[in-house]
Amino acid sequence: MRDVIVIGAGGGGPVVAAELAGRGLDVLVLEGGPRHADPANQWSRAENDANNPNDGYFRFGPEDRSKPAWFREWTTNLFAWQLSGVGGTTQHYYGNSPRPMPGVFRGYVGADAGEYDTEHRFPFSYDEFVPYLEWVEATLPVQTAAMGTKEALMFRGCEGAGLPVQTSRNITRPAFRPQQNAVLQPGGNAGRTDRSDLLVYPAATGCTFCGHCFQGCYTPLRAPRNLLAKRSTDNSYVPLGLAADAVRPGGRPFELLADSFVQSIRHEQQGPHVVAKGVTWRNNTTGEIFSEDAHVVVLAGGATESPRLWFNSGLPNPNDWVGRGHTDHFFDWVVGSFDEYTGNSKGVNSAARMDYPGRGGIENVGLGPAIQAFTLSLSDSGARGFYGNGRGFTGSWDGPAGRLVGNELKDLMMGGIDHLLNLLVITDDHVEPGNRITPSLFPADENGAPAKIDISLRGRKRRTLENREFMVREAVKILRAAGAKKVYRLDWAPLLLHVHSSMRMGESERNSVLESTAEARWVKRLFIADNSALANSLGGPNPTLTTQALATRTAEKIFRLYFDGDTWVDKEAPVESTDPRISARM
Amino acid sequence: MVDYAARELTHAANQSFLPNGATCLNFPQSTTHPRPDALTPSGGLVDPVSRRTFLSRASMFGALVSAGTLLPLAPWSLPRASAQGGTLMDSVEAFSLDTMRGICVMVMPGPDPWSRQQGTPRTDPGPVEVGGGEFMKDLFDNYLAMGDQLARPLALGLGEALSDLGVRAEPFLGLEEEEGRRIDEILGYVYSDRVLPLSLPVALLFNFGALLAAPTSIAGPLGSPFSRLSLTDKFRVLEAIEGPVPELLSVIDRSLPVPLRASASGFLRFAGGILLQGTAFGVYSEMNAYDPATGVVEPRPVSWDLTHYRPDGLVDGHDEFIGYFQDRTEVPADA
Numbered sequence: 001m002r003d004v005i006v007i008g009a010g011g012g013g014p015v016v017a018a019e020l021a022g023r024g025l026d027v028l029v030l031e032g033g034p035r036h037a038d039p040a041n042q043w044s045r046a047e048n049d050a051n052n053p054n055d056g057y058f059r060f061g062p063e064d065r066s067k068p069a070w071f072r073e074w075t076t077n078l079f080a081w082q083l084s085g086v087g088g089t090t091q092h093y094y095g096n097s098p099r100p101m102p103g104v105f106r107g108y109v110g111a112d113a114g115e116y117d118t119e120h121r122f123p124f125s126y127d128e129f130v131p132y133l134e135w136v137e138a139t140l141p142v143q144t145a146a147m148g149t150k151e152a153l154m155f156r157g158c159e160g161a162g163l164p165v166q167t168s169r170n171i172t173r174p175a176f177r178p179q180q181n182a183v184l185q186p187g188g189n190a191g192r193t194d195r196s197d198l199l200v201y202p203a204a205t206g207c208t209f210c211g212h213c214f215q216g217c218y219t220p221l222r223a224p225r226n227l228l229a230k231r232s233t234d235n236s237y238v239p240l241g242l243a244a245d246a247v248r249p250g251g252r253p254f255e256l257l258a259d260s261f262v263q264s265i266r267h268e269q270q271g272p273h274v275v276a277k278g279v280t281w282r283n284n285t286t287g288e289i290f291s292e293d294a295h296v297v298v299l300a301g302g303a304t305e306s307p308r309l310w311f312n313s314g315l316p317n318p319n320d321w322v323g324r325g326h327t328d329h330f331f332d333w334v335v336g337s338f339d340e341y342t343g344n345s346k347g348v349n350s351a352a353r354m355d356y357p358g359r360g361g362i363e364n365v366g367l368g369p370a371i372q373a374f375t376l377s378l379s380d381s382g383a384r385g386f387y388g389n390g391r392g393f394t395g396s397w398d399g400p401a402g403r404l405v406g407n408e409l410k411d412l413m414m415g416g417i418d419h420l421l422n423l424l425v426i427t428d429d430h431v432e433p434g435n436r437i438t439p440s441l442f443p444a445d446e447n448g449a450p451a452k453i454d455i456s457l458r459g460r461k462r463r464t465l466e467n468r469e470f471m472v473r474e475a476v477k478i479l480r481a482a483g484a485k486k487v488y489r490l491d492w493a494p495l496l497l498h499v500h501s502s503m504r505m506g507e508s509e510r511n512s513v514l515e516s517t518a519e520a521r522w523v524k525r526l527f528i529a530d531n532s533a534l535a536n537s538l539g540g541p542n543p544t545l546t547t548q549a550l551a552t553r554t555a556e557k558i559f560r561l562y563f564d565g566d567t568w569v570d571k572e573a574p575v576e577s578t579d580p581r582i583s584a585r586m
Numbered sequence: 587m588v589d590y591a592a593r594e595l596t597h598a599a600n601q602s603f604l605p606n607g608a609t610c611l612n613f614p615q616s617t618t619h620p621r622p623d624a625l626t627p628s629g630g631l632v633d634p635v636s637r638r639t640f641l642s643r644a645s646m647f648g649a650l651v652s653a654g655t656l657l658p659l660a661p662w663s664l665p666r667a668s669a670q671g672g673t674l675m676d677s678v679e680a681f682s683l684d685t686m687r688g689i690c691v692m693v694m695p696g697p698d699p700w701s702r703q704q705g706t707p708r709t710d711p712g713p714v715e716v717g718g719g720e721f722m723k724d725l726f727d728n729y730l731a732m733g734d735q736l737a738r739p740l741a742l743g744l745g746e747a748l749s750d751l752g753v754r755a756e757p758f759l760g761l762e763e764e765e766g767r768r769i770d771e772i773l774g775y776v777y778s779d780r781v782l783p784l785s786l787p788v789a790l791l792f793n794f795g796a797l798l799a800a801p802t803s804i805a806g807p808l809g810s811p812f813s814r815l816s817l818t819d820k821f822r823v824l825e826a827i828e829g830p831v832p833e834l835l836s837v838i839d840r841s842l843p844v845p846l847r848a849s850a851s852g853f854l855r856f857a858g859g860i861l862l863q864g865t866a867f868g869v870y871s872e873m874n875a876y877d878p879a880t881g882v883v884e885p886r887p888v889s890w891d892l893t894h895y896r897p898d899g900l901v902d903g904h905d906e907f908i909g910y911f912q913d914r915t916e917v918p919a920d921a
Contacts, residue, residue, distance in 0.1 A: 044881050045900040048871035053864075054728050068728060075852035077828050077859025134919045144916050148906040155911055169917050178911050185915070191907025199903045208903030219902055345895060346904040369893045370871030377693060377866035378859075382828070386821035389829050403862065406706055406817055410694055410892070413870065414710070417893040493859060 002028045003563065005279050005294040006254075007262045007309070009035075010088020011544050012530040012551045013300030014233045015136075017254045018241030019555035022575075023565060027254040028292065029241070030281050032301075032447075033084025034063035035258035036091075036234065039218040047370035050215040051092070058083050058092050058216065062284035063259040072304065073440040073452040077380070078494035080453055082302060086258055087234030089302070089497075090544060092214045094350040094365075095182040095230050097142040099133055100546045101171050101357055101428070101539025102126040106507060115358025117430040117463075120325070122535040123507045123516035130170075131569050132549035137169075138574040139240070140231040142545065143185050145178040145351035148209060149343030153421060154352035154364045157482025161474070163354060171541070176354040179363065182231035182544075183207050183348055184578070190220060190229075191347075201227065213349040214371060224583040236577040237548075243582040247575045259284045263447045265297055265313040267523060274316055276526035282446060296562050300530040300551075303499035304451050307437040307532065310503070312448035316522040321513050323437035326453075326502040327537035329360070330460060330468055332425040333375055333492050334397065334475040336484030337412060342421045344372075350424075354474070359467045360428040360540030362475050369417050376412070379403035380457050381491040391491060396476045401491035412488075421484065423475040426498070427468040428540040430461045433511070437502050455494050500543050503532035517561065518554040525562065529554050678786065681810055685789035686726075687719035688813030692820055693866040694718070694889075703808055704817040711888040713869035721873045722865055726785040788857050795823035827858035 006017045009031035017029045036042045036057070043057055044050065050058050054069060060082055061069035074080060083089045102108055103116040105126040122129070136142070145151070158176035166175035184206035189198040191209045199208050201223035208219045208229065217230030226239035244251035262281045267274050278293035299306050307323035315322075344366045353363040367375065381391040381402035392400040404412060412420075435456055439449035460468075472489060479487050506512025509521055518533050520526045529551040531543050538546055552569065559565035687700045695701040696712010713719075789810065796803050796811035799822045803811035812820065870889040877884065883900065890896060 044876070045902075046872045046876045046883055048868065048873055049876050049878065051867075052725070052871075054725050073853065074856050076855050078856065079860060079863065137919065144910065144914060147908055147911050149908065151911070152908060165912070167914075167917065169919065178914070180917065186907050190903060192905055194898070194901045194904050196902040204903070209906040210901065210903045211906075221902060343906055346906045369889050369895050370867050372893075373693065373866040373870035373889075374863050377863045382825060383821050383862075386818060387825040387829075389825070405692055405821070405862070406695055407708070409866070410708075410710075413889075413893050417895045 002026050002292060002294040004028070004296045004298060004558065005030065005292065006298040006300060006529075007265075007279060008032070008088065008300035008302060008305070008530060009086040009233065009238065009256065009258070010083075010300060010302055010530060011090045011093075011233055012533075012547045013088075013298065014086075014237035014241055015548045015551035016298050016300065016527075016529045016555045016558070018237045018244065019552055020559065021241045021244035021254040022248040022251045023559055023563075023568075024248075024250040024252050025559075025563065026252065027241070028294070029254050029256045030260045030262050030279065031084070031086050031256070031258045032261035032284070032305075033061065033086070033088075033258065035086040035256065036216070039216055039228075040221060043216045043218055045210065045212045045215055047215065047368050051371070058085070060084050062261075064285060067284075070447075071442065071445060071450050073442050073450060075452065075454045076457055076493075078453070078455055078457070078496060079378070080304060080496040080499070082304060082496070082499070085234075086238060086256065087232045090232035091216050091234060093232065093542075093544060094213050094348065095179075095232075096350055096353070096363065096542040097137070097140070097180050097182045097545040098353060098355070098361070098541035099169055099171060099180075100126075100129075100541050101355075103357060104536050104539045105129065110357075112358045116428070116539060117536050120431040120501075120504070120511065120536045121507060123505060123512075129549065129553070132553045133169075133545065135552055135569050135574045136545060136548045137180070139577055140182040140236050140548075141184075141576055141578070142180050142182050142231075145181045145183065145348060146185055146191065146207065147178065147351065148191075148347030149341060150347065150364055150366055150421060151178065151352045153338075153342055153482045154478070157478040157480075158352075158354060160481030161477045163478075166355065171355045171357055171539075174354075174356045176352065179348075179351050179353050181348060181351060182236070184227070184229045184231070196221070207348055209347040211346040211349065211366060211368070214367070224586040226577055226579075226582045226586055231577065239582050239586060240575065240577045240579075243585040246581040246585060247579055257281075260290075261447050262301070262309060263289075263312070265299065265309060265315065265526065266291070266293075267313070267315060267526075270524075273524045274522060275524045284446075287446075296525050296527065296558055298554075298558070299503075299526065299528045302530050303502045303532040304437055304453060304496075306528060306530060307502050308439065308449070308451040311439045315520075315526075318522060319510060321433075321504070321511055323502055324433045324435075325431040325504050325511070326435040326437060326455060327429050327431060327498075327500050328435075328455060328494055328496050329498040329537055329540065330427040330429040330464060331492050331495055331497070332427070332468055332472055332475075333378070333490040334423045334425060334472060334479065335376065335488045335490070336421045336423075336479035336482065337415055337486045337488075338419050338421060338482075338484055340483065341418055343418060344420045344422070345369075345417050354478070355540070356471065356474065357539065358428065360471050361426045362471055362478070363424050363426065363542075365422045365424045367417075367422060369413065372417060372420065372422075373409070373413060375422070375492075376404045376409060376488075376490065378492050378495060379490050380493040384408060393489070393491065395489065396473055397487045397489040399488075401489040403490060404488065421479065421482065423479060425468060425471040425475055426540045426542070427464060427471060427537075429464040429467070429537050431501060431504070431511075431536055432456070432460065432464075434459065453496070455496070457493060498531075498537075498543055500531040500534040500538075500547075501536055503528050504535050505533055506535050517557040518550065519557070519561070527554055527558060681793075682785040682789040683719050683723050684809030685792055685812050686722040686785060687714050688808070688810060688815075688820070689792070689861060689865050690714060690718040690722060690869055692817065693862060694869045699808060700813055703814060704820060706817055711892065713888070716888050717874045718865075718869045721868050723785045725864060725868060726788055726861075788861060791827070791854060791857070792823055792861075795826055796820075798826070799823050824858060824862070828855055 003025040006013045105122045107125045166177040187205035190204040201220040204220040228235045241254045276297040280291045382389040383405045384402040440452035503513045505514035690713045691701040695706040698714040792812045803814040806814040
């Protein structure tokens with residue numbers, strides 16, 4: 001019998017686990033994918049080696065790369081780019097850690113209050129949430145991004161387009177700024193050389209500007225794991241939790257089992273309540289099945305897998321909102337080609353952003369050639385020059401929207417990867433009940449029915465569509481002001497990177513799964529702590545920071561409700577995950 | 587056994603391959619004969635067609651269209667030996683590979699015959715010479731564990747769709763048990779029971795679309811109808827797969843048992859989309875040049891030269907740090 005079992009070691013699970021381990025609870029963390037304990041020797045900087053969805057080291061699959069990836073059904077031209085493994089999708093994220101828009105929380109009274117998804121707000125106030133944001137910002141830590149060439153170009157474009165600079169962590173007005181990133185700032189030789197012999201810790205600390213965030217971060221070379229530049233949870237909260245006894249009085253390290261896929265959440269009826277009792281999991285390598293009981297179960301499998309596990313466990317779903325309301329920021333992609341050097345493939349992959357309260361955000365994204373070509377080939381508007389799927393819009397960009405193909409794609413790529421500049425449009429997309437995760441009718445795998453991802457290509461709310469078009473126009477304006485000689489609009493088909501709110505908490509029991517404590521409305525002792533718990537799409541900002549702040553709050557709720565403990569965020573100081581006491585354990 | 591297949595192929599050819607005049611993708615006749623009910627021909631919700639049968643049909647279809655290459659004047663005269671054992675398997679593999687090469691050059695044209703055939707010849711390096719087709723075939727053969735439950739509706743859908751269009755599908759439906767068993771043994775040896783090689787149904791789908799877009803592509807150079815198309819016609823096939831009203835998939839979809847209708851067609855729409863994106867990712871990556879044992883990329887990938895990426899190879903950092911915007915290195919928590 002454990003105190004707490006956490007399902008999933010992605011962006012949210014290790015936060016709950018590390019916080020509760022710091023309070024002395026007996027915590028088991030189960031992760032379905034691999035644990036890359038020695039990334040310098042297990043990873044590379046090669047794009048296909050990392051991100052081939054079949055056998056890349058970043059994929060949704062078991063530890064053994066010779067085995068097939070796990071199947072998920074998707075109903076249309078979309079691509080869900082999620083990862084299994086310790087660190088989950090934070091292994092390849094860019095560390096972007098903006099705060100959510102205040103307007104998506106209960107009680108917001110700003111002049112723009114009506115511009116958000118007011119039907120699906122967080123069931124507590126932004127003011128209540130800020131201390132948790134600050135706690136996570138200090139723990140990771142989150143820092144102001146350093147600047148490379150592509151950021152300097154972006155800032156030039158923003159100034160040219162007339163945007164002011166934002167100097168607050170809170171988003172208050174349309175403005176641009178360096179990203180607040182979970183990336184350690186460059187120190188020593190970092191960012192000042194490409195010589196590997198000089199980029200060894202401690203002669204180099206923090207970000208070396210290698211440009212390979214999407215392939216995972218293992219620089220500076222030979223740094224302790226908790227001092228690697230990018231603060232994915234395998235570099236931050238996992239080391240913090242494994243060293244819980246070293247940094248907190250009475251702390252107790254959590255136990256971490258990777259390659260262990262949870263098949264069901266066991267539960268029983270107790271009087272009027274269904275109560276979670278424990279979990280059953282399968283070791284992917286040996287096929288052995290294990291079960292263990294726990295006082296509390298925390299589900300953090302991700303916005304796709306958490307509803308899947310709920311369904312496969314036979315848990316109740318009385319209002320039919322399990323799996324519904326999936327939001328994905330309805331991304332779009334705008335690319336500028338330049339005569340000058342842009343530094344596209346170098347440096348932190350995203351270090352400049354623009355926020356538009358009530359609309360969404362835009363950020364720059366640097367890429368290598370494979371992902372660059374992928375992004376230029378993804379569209380719901382067919383192929384430029386050939387067909388438009390009933391779309392192929394024209395606008396302030398050059399030519400019709402649509403994927404680049406044939407000679408046009410090759411010629412653009414041959415213009416040089418470092419003569420491109422990419423802008424990701426991140427829409428404030430409003431919650432849609434029809435965008436959802438359900439059990440697939442395709443054959444079950446070893447872990448039960450796979451998930452079916454049913455996301456509409458086009459059927460979004462009017463406001464969502466307006467927000468996306470507004471942001472595209474802004475992106476084009478910024479690129480032109482930065483000096484782009486030609487601007488392309490892709491009109492992306494859904495690329496599911498920011499996925500959230502499929503098991504949403506909410507103000508109303510009619511359209512939410514979780515109480516404001518993040519406990520399931522219909523299953524006691526079961527909490528959810530991944531992106532699926534988010535109430536909405538945050539107004540546009542990248543979700544990881546918010547998920548981790550919410551997970552911190554959820555850890556406190558668990559501790560108070562079921563372990564007779566007290567809160568700590570309001571009383572104590574956070575432990576930075578770069579703490580030397582943690583380094584000594586790595 | 588084989589005589590039966592050859593006879594039917596001859597019969598189909600003599601009737602003209604698309605007797606209803608289905609010369610373009612907007613083939614109204616294909617939508618004027620909807621099936622009268624939602625059930626399969628056997629009357630059940632799940633048709634008994636097995637994975638073995640599907641693969642058998644698919645193999646024959648692949649052999650048929652690749653025979654157009656081998657014997658362009660007589661596509662119906664399928665050699666007897668080609669329906670047996672390894673020869674047929676080789677033919678199917680070659681058919682899939684040829685189709686994948688035809689797809690690769692849609693996103694990276696080069697100096698190869700597939701690029702010339704689609705009308706975009708170039709002198710700079712392309713993906714075919716460095717194994718792009720093989721890479722993509724491998725990706726789709728191993729990417730998704732597609733089991734029997736999808737194989738059955740795909741088999742039904744493709745067969746019924748061909749019939750509706752006047753293409754004699756019997757050769758694909760009519761393999762006898764012993765023949766099918768022999769083919770299945772070969773396939774079962776190559777692939778696990780749980781995984782259907784996706785490159786084959788994807789190739790079938792694209793070539794089915796090619797025959798509708800340009801019926802004359804049944805014969806000609808290269809090894810598959812899809813590869814024989816112009817770039818414009820290739821995109822007509824893609825348009826039919828992913829368009830707002832996916833004509834090609836609706837033809838296949840309406841033959842399916844009700845519970846799987848949206849699932850099978852949805853899967854094919856996904857396949858149609860990911861094929862170009864996945865191909866672009868593959869051919870512009872280091873693909874086969876990476877040695878996982880040493881972590882070395884050698885030789886230097888074509889795409890890296892084309893895009894001027896990392897002239898000195900992969901390094902651990904760059905001299906790219908130029909400071910902080912307005913010299914601000916932090917934002918106070920309460921600001």
